[in-house]
Amino acid sequence: MVSTSFFTALDRIFFLLRDWLVGFLPVALRPAAGVLLGVIAIVAVFPGFFALTTVFERKGLGRMQNRLGPNRVGPFGFFQPVADGIKALTKEDVVPYRSDRIVHFLAPLVLVVTVFLGFAVLPMGRNMVLADMDAGLLFFFAMGAATELSIFMAGWSSHNKYSLLGAMRGIAQMISYEVVLLLSAVSVVMIGGSLSLSKIVEAQNSYSGVFPHWYIFTPWGFAGFVVFAIAATAETNRSPFDLPEGESELVAGYHTEYSGFKFALFFLGEYLAMFSISGLGTTLFLGGWSAPLSFFDFVPSWIWFFGKVMLSIFVFIWMRGTLPRLRQDQLMNFAWKFVLPFTLLNLFVTALWRFLGEGWLRWAVCSAILVAAWALMGRVGMRRKHFGPRSYRYAE
Amino acid sequence: MASSPYFSLAVLFIAALGFGLAPLGLAWLWARMFSPPKPNATKNAIYECGLVSKGDAWVQFRSGYYLYAIIFLIFDVEAVFLLPFAVAFSGLSGAACAAMLIFVLLLIEGLAWAWAKGILTWA
Amino acid sequence: MSSGVQTKPEQLEGWNRPPVIAPEGEGELLEVAMGPHHPSTHGVFRMDVTLDGERVIGLKPVFGYLHRNHEKIAEQTSYLASMPYTDRLDYFCSLTNNWAYALAVEKLAGLDAPERAQYIRVILAELTRIQNHASAVGFLLQDMGASGTPLMYAFREREKILDLFEQLTGARMMCNFMRFGGCRVDATAGWLDGARKMVAGLPNFVDEFEALLSTNEILMARTQGVGVLKPDLAVNTGVSGPMLRASGVDYDLRKVDHYGIYDRFQFRVPLGEHGDIYDRYMVRVLEMRESIRILEQALKDVPAGPVMDPKAKSRGFRPKPGEAYGRIEAPKGELGFYLISDGTPNPYRYRVRPPSLINLTILEDMCLGHDVADVVLIFGSVDIVLGEVDR
Amino acid sequence: MLGEGILKGMAETAKNFFGSYVSKERLTTVEYPEERVPAAENARAFPFLVYDGPDWQAGLRCVSCQICEKECPPKCILIEKSKDKKPDYVGKPQFYPVRFDIDLSVCMSCQICVEVCPFDAIKMNTEFALATDDRFGGLLFSREKLAKSNEYYHSIHPTEAAEVDARLAEEKAKVEAKAKAAAEAAAAKAAVSASPAEGGN
Amino acid sequence: MTTPLAGYLLVAALLFAIGLAGALVRRNAILVLIGIELMLNAANLNLIAFWRYGPHPERLTGMMFAIFSIAVAAAEAAVGLGLVIAIHRHTNTTDLDKMNRMKG
Amino acid sequence: MSPIFYILAAVTLGGGLAAVLLRQLVHAALAATVAFAGLALLYLQLDAQFVGFAQVLVYIGAVAILIVFAILLTRGSEVPKDGVFSRTWAVGLVVAAAVFAVLGWAVLASLRALPLAEAAPAATVHEIGVALVGRYVLPLEIVGLLLTAATVGAVIVALHEKERPKQ
Amino acid sequence: MDEHLKIELGKQGIVVTTLQELYNWGRRNSIWPMQFGLACCAIEMIATTMARFDMARFGAEVFRPSPRQADLMIISGTVTKKMAPQVVRLYNQMAEPRYVIAMGACAISGGPFKQGYNVLKGIDRYIPVDVHIPGCPPRPEALLEAFMALQKKIDAQPLTGAGRPRFLDSEARGEFPIPVPGEHDLEPASNRGVWPVEIETGTKGPRD
Amino acid sequence: MLKTVEEIKAAIEAAIPGAGVEFVPNPGPAAEHSLLLRPESAVAVAKFLRDDAELAFDYLSNVTGVDWPDKEIVEKVKAMRITTKTVDGVEQQVEETVEETRKRIEPGCLEAVYHLYSVAKKHGPLVIRMRTENRTDRVTLPSLTPIWRGAEFQEREVFDLYGIVFAGHPDLRRILMWEEFKDHPMRKDFVEPDDYEYEPTAHDHVLKRAQAHPAAVVASGSQRWRDEGIR
Numbered sequence A: 001m002v003s004t005s006f007f008t009a010l011d012r013i014f015f016l017l018r019d020w021l022v023g024f025l026p027v028a029l030r031p032a033a034g035v036l037l038g039v040i041a042i043v044a045v046f047p048g049f050f051a052l053t054t055v056f057e058r059k060g061l062g063r064m065q066n067r068l069g070p071n072r073v074g075p076f077g078f079f080q081p082v083a084d085g086i087k088a089l090t091k092e093d094v095v096p097y098r099s100d101r102i103v104h105f106l107a108p109l110v111l112v113v114t115v116f117l118g119f120a121v122l123p124m125g126r127n128m129v130l131a132d133m134d135a136g137l138l139f140f141f142a143m144g145a146a147t148e149l150s151i152f153m154a155g156w157s158s159h160n161k162y163s164l165l166g167a168m169r170g171i172a173q174m175i176s177y178e179v180v181l182l183l184s185a186v187s188v189v190m191i192g193g194s195l196s197l198s199k200i201v202e203a204q205n206s207y208s209g210v211f212p213h214w215y216i217f218t219p220w221g222f223a224g225f226v227v228f229a230i231a232a233t234a235e236t237n238r239s240p241f242d243l244p245e246g247e248s249e250l251v252a253g254y255h256t257e258y259s260g261f262k263f264a265l266f267f268l269g270e271y272l273a274m275f276s277i278s279g280l281g282t283t284l285f286l287g288g289w290s291a292p293l294s295f296f297d298f299v300p301s302w303i304w305f306f307g308k309v310m311l312s313i314f315v316f317i318w319m320r321g322t323l324p325r326l327r328q329d330q331l332m333n334f335a336w337k338f339v340l341p342f343t344l345l346n347l348f349v350t351a352l353w354r355f356l357g358e359g360w361l362r363w364a365v366c367s368a369i370l371v372a373a374w375a376l377m378g379r380v381g382m383r384r385k386h387f388g389p390r391s392y393r394y395a396e
Numbered sequence B: 001m002a003s004s005p006y007f008s009l010a011v012l013f014i015a016a017l018g019f020g021l022a023p024l025g026l027a028w029l030w031a032r033m034f035s036p037p038k039p040n041a042t043k044n045a046i047y048e049c050g051l052v053s054k055g056d057a058w059v060q061f062r063s064g065y066y067l068y069a070i071i072f073l074i075f076d077v078e079a080v081f082l083l084p085f086a087v088a089f090s091g092l093s094g095a096a097c098a099a100m101l102i103f104v105l106l107l108i109e110g111l112a113w114a115w116a117k118g119i120l121t122w123a
Numbered sequence C: 001m002s003s004g005v006q007t008k009p010e011q012l013e014g015w016n017r018p019p020v021i022a023p024e025g026e027g028e029l030l031e032v033a034m035g036p037h038h039p040s041t042h043g044v045f046r047m048d049v050t051l052d053g054e055r056v057i058g059l060k061p062v063f064g065y066l067h068r069n070h071e072k073i074a075e076q077t078s079y080l081a082s083m084p085y086t087d088r089l090d091y092f093c094s095l096t097n098n099w100a101y102a103l104a105v106e107k108l109a110g111l112d113a114p115e116r117a118q119y120i121r122v123i124l125a126e127l128t129r130i131q132n133h134a135s136a137v138g139f140l141l142q143d144m145g146a147s148g149t150p151l152m153y154a155f156r157e158r159e160k161i162l163d164l165f166e167q168l169t170g171a172r173m174m175c176n177f178m179r180f181g182g183c184r185v186d187a188t189a190g191w192l193d194g195a196r197k198m199v200a201g202l203p204n205f206v207d208e209f210e211a212l213l214s215t216n217e218i219l220m221a222r223t224q225g226v227g228v229l230k231p232d233l234a235v236n237t238g239v240s241g242p243m244l245r246a247s248g249v250d251y252d253l254r255k256v257d258h259y260g261i262y263d264r265f266q267f268r269v270p271l272g273e274h275g276d277i278y279d280r281y282m283v284r285v286l287e288m289r290e291s292i293r294i295l296e297q298a299l300k301d302v303p304a305g306p307v308m309d310p311k312a313k314s315r316g317f318r319p320k321p322g323e324a325y326g327r328i329e330a331p332k333g334e335l336g337f338y339l340i341s342d343g344t345p346n347p348y349r350y351r352v353r354p355p356s357l358i359n360l361t362i363l364e365d366m367c368l369g370h371d372v373a374d375v376v377l378i379f380g381s382v383d384i385v386l387g388e389v390d391r
Numbered sequence D: 001m002l003g004e005g006i007l008k009g010m011a012e013t014a015k016n017f018f019g020s021y022v023s024k025e026r027l028t029t030v031e032y033p034e035e036r037v038p039a040a041e042n043a044r045a046f047p048f049l050v051y052d053g054p055d056w057q058a059g060l061r062c063v064s065c066q067i068c069e070k071e072c073p074p075k076c077i078l079i080e081k082s083k084d085k086k087p088d089y090v091g092k093p094q095f096y097p098v099r100f101d102i103d104l105s106v107c108m109s110c111q112i113c114v115e116v117c118p119f120d121a122i123k124m125n126t127e128f129a130l131a132t133d134d135r136f137g138g139l140l141f142s143r144e145k146l147a148k149s150n151e152y153y154h155s156i157h158p159t160e161a162a163e164v165d166a167r168l169a170e171e172k173a174k175v176e177a178k179a180k181a182a183a184e185a186a187a188a189k190a191a192v193s194a195s196p197a198e199g200g201n
Numbered sequence E: 001m002t003t004p005l006a007g008y009l010l011v012a013a014l015l016f017a018i019g020l021a022g023a024l025v026r027r028n029a030i031l032v033l034i035g036i037e038l039m040l041n042a043a044n045l046n047l048i049a050f051w052r053y054g055p056h057p058e059r060l061t062g063m064m065f066a067i068f069s070i071a072v073a074a075a076e077a078a079v080g081l082g083l084v085i086a087i088h089r090h091t092n093t094t095d096l097d098k099m100n101r102m103k104g
Numbered sequence F: 001m002s003p004i005f006y007i008l009a010a011v012t013l014g015g016g017l018a019a020v021l022l023r024q025l026v027h028a029a030l031a032a033t034v035a036f037a038g039l040a041l042l043y044l045q046l047d048a049q050f051v052g053f054a055q056v057l058v059y060i061g062a063v064a065i066l067i068v069f070a071i072l073l074t075r076g077s078e079v080p081k082d083g084v085f086s087r088t089w090a091v092g093l094v095v096a097a098a099v100f101a102v103l104g105w106a107v108l109a110s111l112r113a114l115p116l117a118e119a120a121p122a123a124t125v126h127e128i129g130v131a132l133v134g135r136y137v138l139p140l141e142i143v144g145l146l147l148t149a150a151t152v153g154a155v156i157v158a159l160h161e162k163e164r165p166k167q
Numbered sequence G: 001m002d003e004h005l006k007i008e009l010g011k012q013g014i015v016v017t018t019l020q021e022l023y024n025w026g027r028r029n030s031i032w033p034m035q036f037g038l039a040c041c042a043i044e045m046i047a048t049t050m051a052r053f054d055m056a057r058f059g060a061e062v063f064r065p066s067p068r069q070a071d072l073m074i075i076s077g078t079v080t081k082k083m084a085p086q087v088v089r090l091y092n093q094m095a096e097p098r099y100v101i102a103m104g105a106c107a108i109s110g111g112p113f114k115q116g117y118n119v120l121k122g123i124d125r126y127i128p129v130d131v132h133i134p135g136c137p138p139r140p141e142a143l144l145e146a147f148m149a150l151q152k153k154i155d156a157q158p159l160t161g162a163g164r165p166r167f168l169d170s171e172a173r174g175e176f177p178i179p180v181p182g183e184h185d186l187e188p189a190s191n192r193g194v195w196p197v198e199i200e201t202g203t204k205g206p207r208d
Numbered sequence H: 001m002l003k004t005v006e007e008i009k010a011a012i013e014a015a016i017p018g019a020g021v022e023f024v025p026n027p028g029p030a031a032e033h034s035l036l037l038r039p040e041s042a043v044a045v046a047k048f049l050r051d052d053a054e055l056a057f058d059y060l061s062n063v064t065g066v067d068w069p070d071k072e073i074v075e076k077v078k079a080m081r082i083t084t085k086t087v088d089g090v091e092q093q094v095e096e097t098v099e100e101t102r103k104r105i106e107p108g109c110l111e112a113v114y115h116l117y118s119v120a121k122k123h124g125p126l127v128i129r130m131r132t133e134n135r136t137d138r139v140t141l142p143s144l145t146p147i148w149r150g151a152e153f154q155e156r157e158v159f160d161l162y163g164i165v166f167a168g169h170p171d172l173r174r175i176l177m178w179e180e181f182k183d184h185p186m187r188k189d190f191v192e193p194d195d196y197e198y199e200p201t202a203h204d205h206v207l208k209r210a211q212a213h214p215a216a217v218v219a220s221g222s223q224r225w226r227d228e229g230i231r
């Protein structure tokens, strides 16, 4: 079958490419060179992806707002990020006299490096993972934790009130949602049985009929995904959780005093974090690189992975185009008083899911518990904060 | 050596560092060659809405932040225990799970206590 | 100093000063200037905010960054020459400003506008109100961080209204349209048709807007119970317009003063109950709906006739000595003009009663005890325009 | 349930997103330099001086009465009256401006000069794209730059220009009629000048 | 220093000494706590090294101890820093010398 | 002993030394973070992957943040004018040096007695998980109790009286 | 001059030219305005970014609130004397290269309010302005027009040599003195370095 | 319905004996007559106006200042004068009436005008005004901010632009102009600062006004800064 082998080849295209390139080298160097190529691919692909995303975001937002968005620079405006990059490169680098120069310089680097490291454990296709580690998921979270430090460094070193306030907000927010992120991933690990992300994908890569066994299609998985999505948005400081950069109060938040390419690095870091967390969400709940329907299996796995990531990016953009921003206290209360308890509950539900065994019973029980909990907690929360729709009276 | 996963991590680390440093170096070079930086007292002062910045930004913050950090720390540690448990979960007996349940419930109790104390209310 | 002045600070009544809030936490107080260049202040406005953590315990508005000496200039030129300057007071609502000024001069000189001119005035004023409220809500949401979408929708509609303005008056924003005793030019039949068509599409827009926002949990959480203004305090502070009505006070000059021909139209005055930001938002949205009703009625039966009082003349206009205070219900509140004539071609005293400035009097009270982020919203919900605040 | 309102809002933006590909209503951008919104007939940007006939200097309607200068709210018109007179469109000798400057960097586009001019000599242009990096050279418009032909006026404000033309024609006709009547009367007078008892009206 | 274990142990000992010096030498209470954390970490390093090169790696004893130790150290840091903050609230200083002076 | 070990040791010790020596508290905290990171890498070098990452997660992700918050909460980012070292610093140094001497001697002296495993033991997360609820279940519960107690204790200590909302 | 050197120089010239082109292309197409509005004109500026006119098409919708990250200051509206020091300070705090568009009569000359005691008669008294847009307010299209004029201006700027813009010149000072509010007026009333008054005075004497 | 201004005056006088309210007619077509309050009793009267159940002027709409500069009044006066005249060779003291012109400066004043409405009763306006004794040193009036908070910013504005000092105002600072500013620009005799160095369309009255300003001296004082220039 020509077509099958063609698609298999396509699926493995990167490996074939790597092997071909590495083939020119002496055998002793080959593994190292292979790794190097993989790294280069990551370091090249994701920033490129970032550039594209900025264009798509600006255009997509434009479309939501009844306008076109950038379309003049290069074909369809796709050179816009290039121009932005050149501009950022040649822009003067202002470092306030009172700032802490070294930390000010290191902060964007720390951000970019830690975010890049997170990509190492993401399986971006069948066997396409740079470092398949036994504790991959933990590694990912460990790297995510380090980004908080870079935000603190940026905010503190700028010696600017808005920056520091923004950084403090950012850290408070990120640590709150990081707990949620971790715990919602624990559910998946409980069923998937591994911290290795490629194993987790493998576990989901099977089908009943044509339908895949993605975790999002289980009650606990769906709930986990919703919580994960909320927490991921907060982790990456995207709207409606973009408080650290809350333009309406804090000017530009922790990077107020950054200019030139250092600012661009923050921008890059933020987007890369968005990609990596989307990738993680995809891996944990959306079956990673596996095809959505069994007969789509022939499509190369990496296409599915990137497709799913793109989809989640679109949702990020979509939310940004729609939602206003929360307030700090609401954000914190939401994290600790709604999302976290719900996630903990989800842990128990996941355990229940295992102990109830196969059958419709576990579907019914688990869904009922989760829906009831969501509705009840939402209702109670809204009641306690006294908000809800209102009706109005008129004077003639 | 190259087969170790850490090797690829190290390479990635270096590459990422290079990725961050290279444009900064390029920008520095550009500034050296063509576009001289022009620092001056106003430009390099702290930005504050177009006014002269008053007071110190490094002020003392409120302990609310710290309280959240404590609870976060505890949950972080909890996750460190939960994750290996979760990995082993599918093969574990009910009793083992119960042991973990107790552990988790203990921490939840801490959370509930904090909630009741009103610490989880951001002021 | 002068004798006989007896007021002592201790005579101040309870509501005349904002409550004093003591810092709670052990954190240091942070003094932050928000403005004059600040992404969320609507123009060049500054608030010196004292923060205890993120809680506001002191707020001093600082004005004057856009003080353009409108009154002084007006006292040095003719009555007519001030008309284009009124456009630039509240630059969202040049037509209602025109009307208020024309009304005051008409009162001063004993003129009246003909029937058709009155209808055109009502149509323009209500269109102005719709675009103002839509933009105000859009800006409010912008402050809330909604990355522009509601504002874009508001401006999409606003552009349509501005097109109408431009076709009639020649300018998008600075219309300079009304004259003492009428309007400068007449509306053609084609224009009225265009206006009818435009108005027919407006309810859809308001529906869309409401679907986008009104029941959004984040919006509700951010706005309900924030920046509450009690009705008695609101009245004492001279607050007017949608803000006053959001506090539940039924005071709409269109109903109270019976100016123009508003008596002929059926419309209701929406009232809030809580006086918080959400009520201010909703009152504006509901007022848009009522304005659409007025527009539908007014556009249905515009009478034929002249648009200028034949007695009125634009050049060499010298009202008899005397004074007059004319006010209308502008989109932002009570806009008044107080004029003293000494019989010369220039007004002796020309004073604008700016609703924006006076509505801000209570800003500090509303903000105290809230979060910094709320300050921005409360400020946005007052709906001010700096051109009017500082004049 | 918590989240309903958010989903409703999301649906709204999604509608607009997809709508922008199919409906003009939802994609309102006018790509400016290539596409333009048709100018409204009444649109006004800056004033210009109307002249009749081919020669702008001879045909300027402005009689240098300086009313507009006085009435212009920000005082951005500067007129210097000529010493001599020249005939206007009806043949009446009038002063003309030897200097007529409008500082467009000050002009507030208020149209008051147009309103007060009794001679329909100054009108509003619709040209707005005057961005320049030269504040003094580029924005201080003198007579030469301000003068635009009546045809141009017709091309930008057809209705209004037609009205003005009609009014002027009417006036001219009136004046001519009057002149004719006067001439006739004079002729008649001359004819009957033999009898001194009559005339003197 | 032929065995790798010795290297690790020496590093741990050195780190321990540095931490100890920090704890003893610095005036700022927070830094003293950092010093203590370093000492605990040095101990952890010992645990892991002994686990890795010790006689019964399959029993995981050292490793498990290290994990528990991390947890305990974290808790210690939380409480310790909390104490520093509390003392700072009363004495308005984090300087141990000053604190002592104020007390006695 | 691979060169990597030396690099990591240098990073760790350098970070630790900097943490102790730097004047600016925030710098010291950041240096301590470097030391923590170096330690985590040493753990990885020792084939303790899980512990290494847990170290990063807990120390860099949480403890460092805690320290930083504590610094900002106590106005610690200003450098005190009257010196950063204790008046008894010499004594401290001597004690530390003495301790190091003893430890170093102990290490070198005792090593000879130890039988050493050279092969890397496999300690997968799974095994750790099993052990956690198996052999080490008692310590686990105790740690749970301890953590809860620590939460309560730390919160009570750090909580400001006035900030305690009335219930 | 020997051949070799000439070729070498020629090569360098080419390099510089391509660099210059790239540089100008980049900054021309990525002009991020500062989020900064002063008065009525600001509304038209906002309208320019809105759906109908959509400045985003030129890649200029990224309004940055911080002057560090912005390239273009659109002075949209009346600069009062109370505001002028802040405007100058903000301009000073922007990172080079920075451009200024004076939008509207007020920003150019004080416009309708130029007779006011608190209105600055043109921001170019204190900072150099790249493009002036007359109008009150200028139509959004006029702002787009000015934007394109600015792009053209950028395109014409050489990277080296005598004609290079101020910010590429290491001799030129980057700081513009900030006026201080005095008892009656701003002091000083203008910055002679950017406001070349002498050339113009006297050419138009007061009338009699 | 609202009482006439005269009736209100009577009501005030009945309620507050010795209030000394004066009726000021308005000759224009608007016929919004006003009441002139004496500074001593103004606060009491204002309180009465607000709290009286029938009047209930709970809403202070507008506060403004008016400047009435000193007027030079030229009048012809008939005066008796004793002159010595020689009548019939005898010097006599004779009284005779002569006309002479006299100039007299009528001191001006600053006036604060308040427009009151009632939200509760939906009536108004009632205009009340207060006058200072002169324009220079005795410019204090009582603040009505304690009665209507709506006056807070407006009184500050009047203070800023006219220089009326409102005693009892909680926060009387300049509101529109900067703190260092010295003049009160809305007064009729305010001379604008000299900053019309060059205008493309120079209008001499503007230039003249500018040059007459005392600040012209200040401007030349900044010569040093000018010479330094930049670049």
Ligand code: SF4
Binding pocket: D046, D047, D071, D072, D073, D074, D075, D076, D077, D102, D106, D107, D108, D109, D110, D111, D112, D113, D114
């Ligand atoms: S349009 Fe207005 S500002 Fe412009 S010249 Fe005419 S009168 Fe003057």
Ligand code: SF4
Binding pocket: D061, D062, D063, D064, D065, D066, D067, D068, D069, D079, D116, D117, D118, D119, D120, D121, D122
């Ligand atoms: S334009 Fe008209 S008003 Fe002005 S001077 Fe000429 S004729 Fe007179």
Ligand code: SF4
Binding pocket: C088, D108, G039, G040, G041, G042, G076, G077, G078, G103, G104, G105, G106, G107, G111, G112, G135, G136, G137, G138
């Ligand atoms: S130029 Fe006109 S529209 Fe622009 S700020 Fe000035 S007055 Fe307002």
